[in-house]
Amino acid sequence: MAAPTPPPENAIVRWIDSRLPIFGFVKHHLQDYPTPRNLNYLWNFGSIAGIMLVVMILTGVLLAMQYTAHVDLAFNSVERIMRDVNYGWLLRYLHMNGGSFFFAAVYLHLLRGMYYGSFKAPREILWWLGIIILLLMMATAFMGYVLPWGQMSYWAATVITNLLSAIPVVGNDIVTWLWGGFSVDNPTLNRFYALHYLLPFVIFAVVFVHLWALHTVKSNNPLGIEPKKQQDTIPFHPYYTVKDLFGFGMFFLVYLAVVFFAPNLLAEPDNYIPANSLVTPAHIVPEWYFLPYYAILRAVTINISIPFTGIVLIPAKLGGVIAMFGSILILFFLPWLDSSPIKSGRFRPIFKQLFVLFVVDCIVLGWVGANRPDEMLMMGPDMGIPYLMIGQVATLYYFGHFFVLLPLLARFEKPRPLPDSISAAASGQG
Amino acid sequence: MSRIRSAIALALAALVAAPALAEEAAPAKQDWSFSGIFGTYDRAALHRGFQVYHDVCSACHSLSRVRYRDLQEIGFSEDEVKALAAEKKVTDGPNDQGQMFERPARPADAIVPPFSNEQLARLANNGALPPDLSLIVKARKGGPDYVNAILTGFVDAPPDAKIPDGMFYNAAFPGHAIAMPPPLADGVVTYADKTPATVPQMAHDVVTFLNWAAEPELEARKKMGLRVMIYLVLLTAMLYAVKRKVWSKLH
Amino acid sequence: MADTVGKTEQAGETRRDFLILATTAVGVVGAAAALWPFIDTMNPAADIRALSSVDVDLAPVAVGQRITVKWRGKPVFIDHRTAEEISKAQQDDKADLRDPATDASRVKKPEWLVLIGICTHLGCVPLGQKPTDPRGDWGGWFCPCHGSTYDTSGRIRKGPAPRNLEVPDYVFTTDTTIKIG
Numbered sequence: 001m002a003a004p005t006p007p008p009e010n011a012i013v014r015w016i017d018s019r020l021p022i023f024g025f026v027k028h029h030l031q032d033y034p035t036p037r038n039l040n041y042l043w044n045f046g047s048i049a050g051i052m053l054v055v056m057i058l059t060g061v062l063l064a065m066q067y068t069a070h071v072d073l074a075f076n077s078v079e080r081i082m083r084d085v086n087y088g089w090l091l092r093y094l095h096m097n098g099g100s101f102f103f104a105a106v107y108l109h110l111l112r113g114m115y116y117g118s119f120k121a122p123r124e125i126l127w128w129l130g131i132i133i134l135l136l137m138m139a140t141a142f143m144g145y146v147l148p149w150g151q152m153s154y155w156a157a158t159v160i161t162n163l164l165s166a167i168p169v170v171g172n173d174i175v176t177w178l179w180g181g182f183s184v185d186n187p188t189l190n191r192f193y194a195l196h197y198l199l200p201f202v203i204f205a206v207v208f209v210h211l212w213a214l215h216t217v218k219s220n221n222p223l224g225i226e227p228k229k230q231q232d233t234i235p236f237h238p239y240y241t242v243k244d245l246f247g248f249g250m251f252f253l254v255y256l257a258v259v260f261f262a263p264n265l266l267a268e269p270d271n272y273i274p275a276n277s278l279v280t281p282a283h284i285v286p287e288w289y290f291l292p293y294y295a296i297l298r299a300v301t302i303n304i305s306i307p308f309t310g311i312v313l314i315p316a317k318l319g320g321v322i323a324m325f326g327s328i329l330i331l332f333f334l335p336w337l338d339s340s341p342i343k344s345g346r347f348r349p350i351f352k353q354l355f356v357l358f359v360v361d362c363i364v365l366g367w368v369g370a371n372r373p374d375e376m377l378m379m380g381p382d383m384g385i386p387y388l389m390i391g392q393v394a395t396l397y398y399f400g401h402f403f404v405l406l407p408l409l410a411r412f413e414k415p416r417p418l419p420d421s422i423s424a425a426a427s428g429q430g
Numbered sequence: 431m432s433r434i435r436s437a438i439a440l441a442l443a444a445l446v447a448a449p450a451l452a453e454e455a456a457p458a459k460q461d462w463s464f465s466g467i468f469g470t471y472d473r474a475a476l477h478r479g480f481q482v483y484h485d486v487c488s489a490c491h492s493l494s495r496v497r498y499r500d501l502q503e504i505g506f507s508e509d510e511v512k513a514l515a516a517e518k519k520v521t522d523g524p525n526d527q528g529q530m531f532e533r534p535a536r537p538a539d540a541i542v543p544p545f546s547n548e549q550l551a552r553l554a555n556n557g558a559l560p561p562d563l564s565l566i567v568k569a570r571k572g573g574p575d576y577v578n579a580i581l582t583g584f585v586d587a588p589p590d591a592k593i594p595d596g597m598f599y600n601a602a603f604p605g606h607a608i609a610m611p612p613p614l615a616d617g618v619v620t621y622a623d624k625t626p627a628t629v630p631q632m633a634h635d636v637v638t639f640l641n642w643a644a645e646p647e648l649e650a651r652k653k654m655g656l657r658v659m660i661y662l663v664l665l666t667a668m669l670y671a672v673k674r675k676v677w678s679k680l681h
Numbered sequence: 682m683a684d685t686v687g688k689t690e691q692a693g694e695t696r697r698d699f700l701i702l703a704t705t706a707v708g709v710v711g712a713a714a715a716l717w718p719f720i721d722t723m724n725p726a727a728d729i730r731a732l733s734s735v736d737v738d739l740a741p742v743a744v745g746q747r748i749t750v751k752w753r754g755k756p757v758f759i760d761h762r763t764a765e766e767i768s769k770a771q772q773d774d775k776a777d778l779r780d781p782a783t784d785a786s787r788v789k790k791p792e793w794l795v796l797i798g799i800c801t802h803l804g805c806v807p808l809g810q811k812p813t814d815p816r817g818d819w820g821g822w823f824c825p826c827h828g829s830t831y832d833t834s835g836r837i838r839k840g841p842a843p844r845n846l847e848v849p850d851y852v853f854t855t856d857t858t859i860k861i862g
Contacts, residue, residue, distance in 0.1 A: 037680065062722055079495055079565075082647070084727040087718035089647040090654075238676050245708075246673045249666030256662065260655025261467050264568060272569035272644075273561075282604075499731055538731045661711055668704040675700060 029215060034233035035240055036221035038422050042116075043219070044247035045109035050207065051248055052102040057200050059095040067147065069193035071186045074149035075274045093263040099141055100266050101255045103289035106134060114334070115355055117343030118220040124335045126213040131331050133206050138290070140199040143192040145287060146184075150271030155284050157184045157192075163297070166318035183277065223425055224343025225418060232422035283372065291369030292362055297324040298373050299395040301388070323395065330402050337402050340410040347416040351409050358401050364394045457572045457579035457602055460634065464641060467656060470649050471642050476504045478621050479639025482632050484514075485619050487563065490555060490610075492543030495564035496643050499537040504642060511537050518542035556596050558609035567637070567644040574637045576602065581633035584612035734862035736854065739793065747810045749798060752861050756798035756806055757849060758822070759859075762833065766820065767791050770834035773819075780845045784834040787848050795859065796835040797849050800824040802842035807831060822846070 008014050008023060017023045066085050068077040081088035110130065113119055119127035146157045161178055165171040180187030218227070227233045234240075258265055266288055270281045286294055300319035305312045314322070330337075345352045368391035371377075376384030419425035463472040480501065483493065498515040502508060516534040520542060523530035535542050543562075545551035552559050561569075570576045579602035587599035593607050600608040614629045621627050642648070735752045742748055742761045750757050762770075770784040788794055800807050802824065808814040809822035809831075817823035817830035819838050824830070829840030836845040851861040 058719065062719060065723065066726075080726070080728065083495065083500075084729075085722060086724055086726060087722045088726070089651060090718055091722060093651075234680065239680075242669070242673045242676045246666065246669040249662060249669050253659070253662050253666060256655070256658055260651055260658060263651075269569050269571050269573075272565045497728075497731070538728075661714075665704070665707050665711055668700070668707060672700055672704050 029236075030241070031235060031237040033215065033236040034227070035219055035236050036227055036232060036422055037234045037239075038221050038223060038426060039219065039240070039243075040222050041243075041247065042108070042112040042222075044244060044251075045105045045112060047244040048247060048251050049102065049105040049109055052098060052105055053200065053203060053207065056095065056098050056102060057204070059091050059098060060197075060200065062091050063095055064197060067193075069147065069190050071149060071189055071275070074147060074189065078148045090259075093259045097255065097259050097263060097266065099144065100287065100289065101251070101258075103137065103141070105251070106137065107289070110134070111359065113220075114358075115345045116220055116222060117224050117338070117340075117345070119334050120338075120343050121335065122217045123213075123220065126210065126217060127335065128332055129206060129210040129213055131328065133203055133210060135328065136199055136203045136206065140196055140203065141287065141289070143196040143199075146189065146192050147196065148271060149189065149275045151273045151275055151279075151281050152268045152271040152284070154184060154275035154277065155281055156286055157188065159284055160286075161188075163317070163321050166315065166321050168318070220343065221422060222344060222346060223419060223422060224347070225422060225425075228421045229423060285370060288366065288370075291367075292365035293324045293327060293369070295365045295369035295391045296327050296395045296398070297321065298369075298388070299323065299391040301392075323399075327398060330399070334402070334406075338406040338410060340413060340415070342415040342418070347418055348409070348413055349416065350413050354401065354405055354409070357397075361394050361397050361401070364390065365398065368394060457575040460575050460578050460637075462574055462641070463638065464645075464648055467652060469652055471504070472638060473505050474623060474625075475635045475638040476642055477506075478623065478625060478632075479635035479637070479642075480504070481621065482614075482619055482636040483563070483639055486613050486632075487636065488541075489544055490551075490560040492545075492560075492562045493541045493564050493643060494543055494562055496541050497537070498535065498539060498541060500646065502537075503646065508537075515539060556609065560610065563640055563643065565644050567641045574641050577640060578633050578637045580608070581614055581636070582630055584614075734860055736858055736860050738858050740857040744792070749810050750861075752849065757861060758794075758796045758798040758810060758835075758846075760794040760796075760833075762792050762794055766833040769820065770832060773832060773834070773836070776838075779837050779843065782834075782836060782845055787834050787836075787845070789851070789853060793859075794833075794835060795848060795851050795861070796846040798822075798846070800826065800829050800842055801837065801844040801846065802827055802829050802840070807846075 008017060013023050063081065066077065066081050066088065068074060078092065081092055083089075085091075113127065113130070142156075142160065146153045161175055161184060164178065165175045167174060176182065178188070179185070180191060221227075268285060270283075285291075297320040300323050301316050302319075303312045303316050304314040304319060340348065340351070342348055345355055368387050371387045373388035373391065374386065376386050377390065378384045419428065463470060463475065483491075498511050501511050501514065506514070515537050518535045519532045520535045520539055521530055522533050525531055545554060548559060567574050567577055572579070580600060583600045583602035584598060585601050587593055587606075591599055591606060593599050597607040597609055598611055599606055614632050616628050619627045619632060625631060645651075733753055735750065737750050737759065739759070739761070742759065744761050745763045747758060747760045750759065760766075767784070774783045774785075784791070798806050798810070803826065805824050805826040807822035807824040807829070809816040815823045815825075817832075817839070819830060819832035821831040821833045821835060821838075824840065824842070827841050829842035830838050831842075831846055832838050834845075835848070837843070849861050851859045854860050
């Protein structure tokens with residue numbers, strides 16, 4: 001496998017490579033790199049997420065040239081971009097919808113990992129780096145949404161930063177420190193702008209470490225069996241370069257259809273109203289990719305106290321914050337919670353069904369997050385279920401999936417027999 | 431795999447249907463010349479709509495994100511735009527004597543608002559602030575259909591409706607009590623192109639104009655979008671063919 | 682048998698190569714077309730382009746007085762020339778000029794000279810607008826940065842500047858007002 005490659009034929013290439021091996025690097029990591037031959041289209045979402053990061057940075061830098069981060073000027077500067085700057089509307093809509101599509105790609109990429117066991121040994125660190133990227137993306141997106149300084153920008157910032165006051169002892173100081181003042185105001189906007197510009201480059205760096213980890217352990221595949229023979233893998237180029245390009249085409253067809261023909265499909269109308277600290281919108285809603293966490297946050301309504309005393313250990317507000325962050329941090333422990341030695345859901349019939357329920361549960365959580373907890377889902381003229389209750393059940397199921405179902409499955413599930421190898425399975429199918 | 435897909439599809443369908451169950455009925459869908467992938471702005475409607483804004487709405491509502499020169503994009507000539515601008519005065523200065531002075535507005539100026547600040551606007555309108563209309567179509571759920579429903583929604587209140595003093599019943603406004611008196615009545619504007627100025631006609635025209643005010647880039651956006659989509663369909667199809675050809679090498 | 686197999690394989694390869702070539706070409710064309718908005722977005726925006734003309738009232742400017750107005754962020758020199766300055770400028774039409782131009786070609790009314798006050802060498806603002814400023818040997822303007830000297834028609838006479846002071850687009854909207862730009 002490690003036969004020395006012949007030196008490059010071109011003299012210029014040899015000159016450069018002997019001083020800085022960029023050509024050798026490209027050949028080893030992007031051309032010859034052995035990849036399982038049986039990857040399906042769910043494996044495209046990694047490269048799609050990568051290209052979306054590039055799109056976000058490119059459009060973001062060009063927008064940053066025209067945007068002004070001051071409470072009196074921000075909203076107007078965005079409208080100027082929309083109306084006066086050449087192709088400003090295009091940059092703005094690409095950036096605005098690009099964020100949504102970036103999250104869509106990352107969520108599908110993550111779900112692929114959960115289903116096929118891409119987080120199991122030896123890929124635990126690869127998985128952790130991915131979650132770190134997700135957390136950085138969430139921080140970046142949250143701060144970015146504040147920048148247009150619309151009603152939703154201001155109030156989402158107020159609600160979410162206020163949450164941190166739930167932290168015992170130091171909570172209020174932390175919130176004041178974060179705000180740079182006594183409410184969300186100009187200092188907050190400016191520092192969010194600075195950090196929103198910075199974090200994508202941090203994400204870029206973590207993506208490189210993520211790819212370094214990937215190239216160390218090599219890609220998983222739909223069978224969950226590691227490559228054993230030479231025929232199990234194929235060179236990345238041209239097979240996966242071409243497949244990834246096709247994947248970009250399909251993804252961009254959907255993305256650009258939204259950008260050009262329904263650019264405000266995922267947007268909140270209230271954000272086209274300039275921020276007003278004296279008027280709270282009737283319906284404070286985050287962007288769709290935050291809705292499930294919002295539902296989990298609001299699901300915790302009881303204080304955890306010592307029984308028979310009035311002493312509150314964890315007030316409901318803090319409980320909600322812990323549950324919300326916990327819903328993502330729990331992913332770090334997935335390799336030990338889902339400890340089944342069988343990687344791929346393809347050979348785990350019960351896990352497969354539970355996974356479907358898990359995805360449905362996430363969608364239900366998102367739907368609950370979009371509605372007010374006190375409102376009811378009407379089942380008939382006089383009968384309704386409060387969204388809060390649906391959210392609580394869905395939250396319990398979410399954590400139950402990780403803490404109860406997965407560990408039980410690992411112990412008791414009988415998997416289907418695994419094929420001998422990737423190429424054996426491929427030739428078995430013809 | 432297909433069971434997974436159908437389960438997810440069912441969940442998504444419930445998600446889409448659910449909001450309709452929980453909230454008020456959506457405003458009646460109208461036919462807009464600018465909707466759909468081939469949508470464009472009906473120039474005649476834009477002109478009539480501007481006339482409605484100018485003759486009726488501008489008494490209380492500003493349109494500050496539109497400059498007079500922008501009206502050239504919808505078919506007003508340079509001279510017409512100069513004349514429209516010159517109807518109103520703006521404060522400029524200080525001049526060389528250090529004084530602020532008034533001068534007629536110029537095409538590069540924003541459409542002059544009826545009130546120079548929020549407090550004056552509230553004073554003239556019973557404490558209510560008539561919102562700026564530049565983005566109103568994008569700032570309301572239901573968009574142009576909603577704004578149209580408001581303008582045509584000043585119907586007789588049902589007997590059990592409680593409308594506070596100084597407010598008016600509106601069928602489309604959440605809570606049904608709106609601070610704005612009905613702005614439109616049949617014939618309140620005489621259209622230059624002789625179209626009969628009924629309330630639904632004026633509402634339709636002014637909403638078309640307001641949509642342009644909120645989305646002046648719409649025609650360019652859809653035109654570019656069509657070209658981009660056709661190109662991408664072609665390129666993606668070719669990339670698929672290349673992918674199949676390359677992968678056919680693997681027995 | 683081997684021959685026909687070889688030939689179909691080759692034909693297949695040529696077809697594949699053509700497809701790859703065609704797809705690459707379509708892709709490159711699209712990428713180039715997609716690049717343009719990202720470049721053009723940095724060009725002056727519509728509001729900048731719109732503020733591109735200014736009206737100046739010349740009535741208060743006495744004979745022999747020079748005023749400076751701002752236009753598109755740049756200084757514009759307006760000189761209400763004396764008869765002497767006009768005749769000196771016209772006499773030098775035939776002189777050895779680095780950037781030959783007649784005085785008549787640089788004015789609309791001979792008593793009003795309108796120039797962009799930026800030295801064509803490296804962009805400093807020449808002196809000469811105030812009566813106390815040095816005006817150089819030809820009584821026009823003098824650039825202190827590297828010594829470029831302009832005459833009473835704004836033409837370069839001495840020093841490193843390659844071209845005459847630029848005359849902007851302007852029109853007389855009335856006898857005493859001009860619109861620049």
